[in-house]
Amino acid sequence: MYAAPREIREAGVIRTDVVPGRQRLILIGVAAIITVLIAVFAVGRGLASDTGGGTSAAAGPTSSPPSGSGAAEVISDFAFSPETITVKVGSAVTWTNHDPFAHSVKSADGTFVSQDLEQGQTFTATFKTAGTFAYICGIHNSMTGTVVVQG
Numbered sequence: 001m002y003a004a005p006r007e008i009r010e011a012g013v014i015r016t017d018v019v020p021g022r023q024r025l026i027l028i029g030v031a032a033i034i035t036v037l038i039a040v041f042a043v044g045r046g047l048a049s050d051t052g053g054g055t056s057a058a059a060g061p062t063s064s065p066p067s068g069s070g071a072a073e074v075i076s077d078f079a080f081s082p083e084t085i086t087v088k089v090g091s092a093v094t095w096t097n098h099d100p101f102a103h104s105v106k107s108a109d110g111t112f113v114s115q116d117l118e119q120g121q122t123f124t125a126t127f128k129t130a131g132t133f134a135y136i137c138g139i140h141n142s143m144t145g146t147v148v149v150q151g
Contacts, residue, residue, distance in 0.1 A: 070094060070124075073145065075103045075117070075137075080145035087127060089151050094124040104138035113138065 071091060074081045076098040087093060095105050097117040105114040105123050114123035116139065127133070130151040137143035 072096065074098055075143075078140060078143055080135075080137075080143060083144070084146045084148060086148040086150060089130055089149055090126070090128060091149070092124050092126040093147055094122050096120070096122045102139060103143065105135055106138040108134040108136065 071085050071087045071093045073085060073093055073095040075095055078099065078101075080095070085093060095114070095117070097103050097119055100119050102116045102118055104116050105112070105125075107113065111133070112125040112135075117123055125147075127147060127149040130149050133147040133149065135145050135147070
């Protein structure tokens with residue numbers, strides 16, 4: 001059913017509704033589809049940027065698949081938990097961001113650096129040599145943690 005444009009009369013001026021009923025619904029539908037497509041693209045980019053890799057270093061951790069056991073670090077309430085984690089040589093540590101804000105993982109010596117991690121994204125580093133690796137959130141440098149790697 002066609003709805004004719006509505007006329008509005010004010011102070012001797014006649015204005016016509018530019019978008020009548022059916023056209024308004026079509027525009028709302030198109031806007032909704034565009035919004036969904038943008039959201040899907042944004043989520044896809046977030047997943048694509050979650051490579052889980054780090055920067056390789058001969059003496060420190062690398063981004064290769066874990067050959068030993070793994071350990072989990074949680075990023076929540078602007079803190080790394082546990083703040084200090086101890087693993088064996090060859091183990092991987094995976095950080096998972098549970099905050100609704102972006103965080104990153106950056107070693108003090110630069111041997112590993114994550115991308116910015118949005119909520120739910122992870123970063124994994126495999127530690128191939130013994131040592132103590134201090135790290136911070138590259139976005140919020142008051143967030144600190146330490147990985148102790150034992151031989």
